[in-house]
Amino acid sequence: DAGITQSPRHKVTETGTPVTLRCHQTENHRYMYWYRQDPGHGLRLIHYSYGVKDTDKGEVSDGYSVSRSKTEDFLLTLESATSSQTSVYFCAISGGGGNSPLHFGNGTRLTVT
Amino acid sequence: GNSVTQMEGPVTLSEEAFLTINCTYTATGYPSLFWYVQYPGEGLQLLLKATKADDKGSNKGFEATYRKETTSFHLEKGSVQVSDSAVYFCALGTISSGSARQLTFGSGTQLTVLP
Numbered sequence: 001d002a003g004i005t006q007s008p009r010h011k012v013t014e015t016g017t018p019v020t021l022r023c024h025q026t027e028n029h030r031y032m033y034w035y036r037q038d039p040g041h042g043l044r045l046i047h048y049s050y051g052v053k054d055t056d057k058g059e060v061s062d063g064y065s066v067s068r069s070k071t072e073d074f075l076l077t078l079e080s081a082t083s084s085q086t087s088v089y090f091c092a093i094s095g096g097g098g099n100s101p102l103h104f105g106n107g108t109r110l111t112v113t
Numbered sequence: 114g115n116s117v118t119q120m121e122g123p124v125t126l127s128e129e130a131f132l133t134i135n136c137t138y139t140a141t142g143y144p145s146l147f148w149y150v151q152y153p154g155e156g157l158q159l160l161l162k163a164t165k166a167d168d169k170g171s172n173k174g175f176e177a178t179y180r181k182e183t184t185s186f187h188l189e190k191g192s193v194q195v196s197d198s199a200v201y202f203c204a205l206g207t208i209s210s211g212s213a214r215q216l217t218f219g220s221g222t223q224l225t226v227l228p
Contacts, residue, residue, distance in 0.1 A: 056211075
């Protein structure tokens with residue numbers, strides 16, 4: 001299995017509070033991604049990174065920011081959490097752009113009350 | 114834009130039955146196509162992939178053929194097992210900024226196999 005660790009695995013927070021989710025990889029892969037999974041929507045891309053300090057927006061980026069200061073870490077921040085951001089968040093990594101598959105972490109379940 | 118439409122679930126089969134999960138896509142250019150599987154409490158795992166028209170991806174008895182003329186990538190297995198119970202996601206892959214692989218997923222199909 002690809003070495004991906006997401007933390008925390010579960011979090012409950014209140015509306016309006018800031019939240020940061022962490023994704024740590026030990027594979028030295030260039031590409032990292034954050035997805036959210038919601039019933040009926042599959043997985044939707046929030047943000048991704050193609051190198052240290054190189055990030056771009058995905059399909060559902062509003063309300064989220066990311067940072068990547070080291071190859072191994074990709075942080076997802078909800079500046080002011082809302083109930084619509086209750087979801088399961090998955091980090092994924094990939095070694096190369098071409099046909100390299102994405103490898104997923106085990107997810108973080110976030111509940112915003 | 115790109116999109117993936119998957120057969121709605123849930124799907125319930127008896128052990129040793131034949132499985133088909135339909136997947137069609139809309140995309141510009143020539144995307145790669147993937148099937149991922151998710152077991153309870155886990156992340157997604159790549160099941161198989163195909164990178165060009167008429168390619169057949171296969172793994173663990175599952176197969177899917179990239180059909181450009183019908184824009185489809187249906188997943189099949191000849192004889193399912195209880196251990197195949199999971200959620201299956203069809204996805205198409207394109208290249209974005211910095212040559213990053215970007216996946217667009219279908220909504221997933223829950224498969225339950227009964228003994």
